[in-house]
Amino acid sequence: MSDADFLVARLIDQQVNFLHAAERIEGDTDNEALHDLRIALRGASSLLLPLRDHPGLTRLDQAVADLLRRTSALRDAQVLAEELERRGWQVEADKRRQKVEETCRRCMHGRVARRVNAEFERWPTELRRVDAETGLRKLKRRIGRRMERDLQKLREALVLQGGCTNDWHVLRLRIKRVRYLCESYADWLTAKRKLLEELKRAQTALGSERDLSLWCSAAEKDPSLQPLLTTWLVSKVDAQRDVRTAMDRLLKCLDDRRGRKGPVAALSPVVG
Template sequence: MDFLDVVVARVIGIEVDLFHAYARVVSETDAEALHDFRIGQRRLRSLLKTLGMKSISADLEKATSAVGKMTTPVRDLEVMAEELERHGLIELAQLRRLKVSYWYKTADENPLIRGLFTELADWPDTFRREIGYIHIRHLKKRTTRSISRQLQRLSLALSDPAHDRHDIRLRIKHARYSQEAYPELYPLPGHLLSELKKLQSSLGSWHDCHQWCLKAKVEPDLEALIATWSQAKSEALQAAEQRITPLAVELAKFLELKAT
């Protein structure tokens, strides 16, 4: 199988996963359905952006981005409900779950989601038709260079004590999705992937707590948890900071060896 076929096969695989997650969403079968649907969108966007064929993938990327933005507040409500339940605030959680459930019930008619699936269905044929012989010859090399540059930028960010931690979280997320999309092109050692995942988790917890504290300022029923979230935020950031420097050293060593 040549690399063009690999790309198409992986896009179709993500399409299948999205359909499956979407069916769970509209049927309200489980609490992870929307999360899995959004993960599939992120995997797709990472695959397309790393590929770098903007002229061919622009419509699909736009459709994916639109659905991602549209589902973000719904997923935020879902996560908040889980957090409130964890603290025993069942009534407050239920208020938010009712809003989530209403969105689930209307998702089947959502034009943005339908548009995403239409673009997904059309993309493989468009990709094969439009890519051209020159691009086919260099597609694998270009994608490999894209992953390499992505990791180089992440390495620089990790090595900079002043670099925005939210940006580092996003760079790690993109790097991990690129590894998943094209594991054969520029594979990271297992221990590095594991450390990236742990750092992303710590920074994710820090980010969540920060957002919840901000939300509590405009939603009075959350005020009682501000102190708890502030403490958790500090602990998560401390855990992240302890991982950043060792990871920066390890990633820099790996990239240096790859360059020789």
């Protein structure tokens, strides 16, 4: 299989996942459809990340990023509804879930979702054009270098930002980016299972802490949620402890992988 065939096959997999999740949103069949749709979008984004230096291949990447931004708050609201339901607050959960479902359906009929669909259809032809004209020169090597660079940046972030809760959201984005890159190109990269496990552990811990931070913020502003504020604040302390443990494990894994510990440089902003 050529590199172009591999990329097209992987992208079609994500397109199928996206379309299936979109159909479930339209049919209101389950509560995981939005989550699965965003996973498909992130999978496509990770696959496209090493190809951003080809201008003709960036339109799908931009459309995917736009739809991810537009559905981020919806997913946060959905997770809050699930938490309220778990705690027996069914009325509040149903009220929020209904609003999320209605907004999701409108979003999937909107301009941005239509653009994502159109770019999914266009991208394979554009990739083959780029491959025929310039070739996907040394793509595997470039992706390997990209993974190593992102892992180094992640290590720097763990050292420089790991102790500050205000920086944890950006740190979570770095972890997600390198993890999804490793998973998207698992056939080409040599990331160890231990590394992938620690990336997932840290991402999960940071995600739980972020959810609790959002819920506490919502409870401070919404009188209907204030009875849960103390419970969430206590859980947030536990979640922050879990984050620090997970980050320590991940940093040790990265240091063991490179066989060294050294000084770190200033970090550049996360893009994408």
